Amino acid sequence: MHFLEFNPQQDFHLLFLSFVLPLVGYTIQIFFGKKLPRRGDWLLTSFMFVAMSITVLMFAKSLWAAYHGQEFRHHSGHEAGLWFHWLYSSDAAAAGTPNVSAAIYYDSLGAAMYAVVGIVSFCVHLFSIGYMAQDKRYHIFFANISLFTFAMLGLVLSDNILFLFIFWELMGLMSYLLIGHFSHDPSQSYFHRWATQACKKAFLTTRVGDTCLLIGMVIFYQHFGTFNFTELWRLAQEEVARNGGQYPTWMTVAGLFVFGGTVGKSAQFPLHIWLPDAMAGPTPVSAMIHAATMVAAGVFLLGRTYPLMSPEVLSVVAATGTFTALFAASIGTTANDLKAVLAWSTISQLGFMVAAVGLGGVVAGMFHMVTHAFFKACLFLSAGSVIHGCHHEQDMRNMGGVRKYMPVTFACMLASTIAIAGIPFFSGFYSKDMIILRAWENVLGGHFDGASFFAAVALPVAACLTAFYMFRLIFMTFFGEYRPGTVPSPFAHHGGHDDHAHGDHGHDEHGHAEHAHAGHGHDEHASHGHGHDHAKHAPAVHAHAAKAHDGHGHGAHGHADHGHADHGHAAHGHGGHGEHAKPHESPLPMLIALCVLATLGVFGGHFWPADLGHSLAFWHHAHTWFETSVTLESLYGASAPIERELLGHAGHTAHIVALSVSLTVASLGILIAYLIYGRGWERSQRIAGKITGALGDIYGVIKNKYYVDEAVGCAIVVDLEAKGNKRYEPDVSVIGGSVALGRALSWVDKNIVDGLVNLVGRTGRAIGVGSSHFDRVVVDGAVNGVGLITQTFGSVVRLLQSGRVQQYATFAVFGGLFLAAWLILL
C-alpha cells in the first residue's frame, strides 16, 4: 500500500484526532488558560499545528487518489465500523425505523475544505499571538477560536445534515462570542459598544437562516426518513425518477428552506447585513469568519445538498447569488474602512460561489470557496497587520504609503489582491473564471433561462468592481504619502491623555511589544535619522490618534505622558520617528502566517498539476488540482445529477468568451482604480469628488448600503460624541425587526404566557394548600390516632407487666380456675 493511499483502519482515527484536538485544547484553555505560561497560546497553536498537519496529510491522500483515478469517498461507519450512535436503538434498526447515527464522511470536497480550515485556522492562531498580545481576554480569545475551528471541522466531517446543523449552530454561537469579544472590554470604547450590538445582530440574523435550514431539513426527513447525505441523494434521485423526471413540489419548497440556511450563514441578500458589522470583532476573527469557517459553511452546505435542489431552487440560488455579488461589490467601492472593503468583498465573492452552484457549476462554486478562503484570509490578516502597524487606524484615508514601512505585508496583500481580482496564474482567476464560464456555457448552450443570463452579464460586472475596489484599497493604503489624521477617525484615540497613557486602545503598548519582540522594520525608522527631539516628536505620537485635531498642536500636553509611549523606541536606540509615529512592520509570527496564506493564495488554484504543460496553459481548467479531485462523480457518486448537455461547440465558444470577459473586466477594474486612486492623493480626491458629485443621490444610497439595514430595522449607530460619557449609556440604537419582534414576544411572554403559567401555578398552589390541609388533619389524624390508641392500650397493658412472679402466678391460677369453671359449667 502506498503511503498516500487512504487506510480506513488508521486514517479515520487520525481524522478524529485532528477534529477533537481543538476541543481538547478549548477545554484545557477554558479552565487553566489564565494560569498557563503565556496564557496558553502556545498550547492551542501547537494543537492546531498538529491538527493542520493531519488535515494536509489527508488532503494529500485525496489528491493522490484523484491523480490515480481512484474513488475518494470514505465513510467511517461503513469502512471501519466507527459510528457515533445517537438516538439509536438496535430494535428500531432491525425494524427499519430511522435512527440517528453519525460517522465521518470524508470525500474529495471534504478533504479540500478540511485542509483549508486547518491551514487557515492555524495561521489565524499564529497571527493572533502577535495581534492580540495586549488583549485582556487573550486566553478566552484563543479558547474561542479553537472551538470555532472545532465546529467547522465537525461540520465538514459530518455524514448527515443533522450533525452538520449541530456544528452549524455551534459556529453561530462561537461567532457571537468572538464578534462580541470586545463587548467585555469597556476600555475599547468604540469597539465595545459596536461589538455589543454587532454580535447580537449577527446571531439574530443568522438565526433567521438557521430556522429555515431546520425546517427544510425536517421536511426532507419527513419524506425520506434519514439525515444521511448519501442516503438523501439516492432517495432524492429515486423520488425524481418515480415522479417522471420532475422534482416534486415539496422538494422545491424544502430546497428553498435549506437554501435559506445558506442565505443566513453565507451572508446573501437580504440577510447579508450581519457580515459588515461582524468586523466589530478582532481582525483574526474576521479572517476566520470570512475565509474558512462561518460563511464557507453555507456554501459547503450547498455543495452537500446540491442533488436535492430542484431546477427552480437552483434558479433562485443563482439569482440570489448573482444579485448579492453585484450589490455587495457596488457597496465595496464606497467603503473607506479597510476592513469594510474586505467585508463587502467577501459578501460579493460569496455571491459568486452561490451563483455558481445555482448555475449548476457546483465544482466551480466549491473551487472558488477554497481559493477564496486562502486569499481572503490573507487579505484580512494583512489588513490586520496594517491596522496593527498603523496603531489601530482603520480608515484608509488616514493611511497611504504604508508600503515603505511594511514591505512584507504589502507583498502578501498585493499577491492576494491580484488573486481576488482575477489575474491569470493567480488562484482566484481559475475559480472565478470557471464561474463566469459556467454562466456563459448555460447561455450559449441553449439553456437560456433568466438566471443564467443575469449571471452571465452581472457577474463580470461584479468581477470588474471587485478588481476596482481591491486596487482602490491597495492604492489608498500602500501608495502615496503617509497621511495620518486626514479625516477624523473613531478608531484612534480622541480622549484625554490619561487614557492614552494607559493605552486605551493599547496603541502604545502595541508599539512596545513590537519593538521588544522583533527587530525588523526598524531600519525604516532609523533611516529617518532624527534626534531625540521631544518637542517635535512627542505631539506627533498623538497626531493620528487625536480625533479632529490638526495633529500638530499638542504641545500643551506635556512630555511626561509621551515618555511612556516612546521609551520602547528609545530603548532600541532609535533616534525618534520624525514628524509622525510611522507605521511599523508586524512581528514574525504574524508575518509567517501572512506568507503561508499568500503563497496558497497565489498557487492555490493550480498547484500539483496532473500535467504541467497543460496546467500552464491556464485556460485548460480541467487541469487544476481541484477539478481533477472534485467532480460531480467524486462528490455524489451514482447520485450525481446529470449535467446539462451543451449544444454543439457552445463549450468551446463559452471558454473563449469567458476567458476574454474575465481578462477584460479584471484589467478594466484595475485600470480605473489606477486612474482614480493611483496618481496621488489630492488628485484622487478631486476625481472621486467629481464622480460622486455626478452620481448625486445614487452615491448616497450606495454609501448607505442601499438602506437595507434600515429597511429591516437593524442599523447600528455608534455615537462617538458620547464617548466622554463614562457610564457608557446604550446610545446604540438597535431597533431591528428581530429585536422589535423579540420585544413584542417578550411582552406576550410576560403578560400572557406568564399570566397563564401563573394562573396554573396559583391553581396548583390552592389545590396544594387544600390537600396539605386534608393531609394534616385527616391522614395525619388517622395515623396519629392509630398511634395514640396503641399507646394508650400499651400503657394500660404494661401495668400487668410488673415483673413480679407472684402476680404472674396469680394470673395463671385465676386463669386456670376460669378455664376450669368454663369447662365444668358449660
Place this chain on the structure above:
Amino acid sequence: MGLGAYIAVSAALFALGIVAILVRRNVLYVLMGIEMILNAANINFVAFDRFNQSAGGGGGLEGRMFAIFVIILAAAEAAVALAIVLNVFHLFNSVKPSEADLLRE
C-alpha cells in the same frame, strides 16, 4: 372413711399451697407452698391407688410408685430452688419475690 375425705384434705392442702405461693412475701414460704401442692398431689395418688384396689380395679402399685417419684422430685426441686434462692439473695440482697422484678424488662 370414704375417698371424698382424702380428696377434701388434698384440695385443702392444694389451696393452702396456692395461697402460700401467691401471697407470702418470703420466697422460702413460696417454696413451702410448692411442697404443699406436691404433697396434695401425693395424697391424691395414694388415695386413688388405695380405693382403686379396694374397688377391685387391679393390684398395681402405680399410684404409690408415683407418690415416691413425686417425693424424689420434690427433693431435687428443693435443692435447685434453694440454689436459685441463694442466687436471688446475692443479686437483690433480698429474698422477697416482689423485689425480684427483672422479668418486667
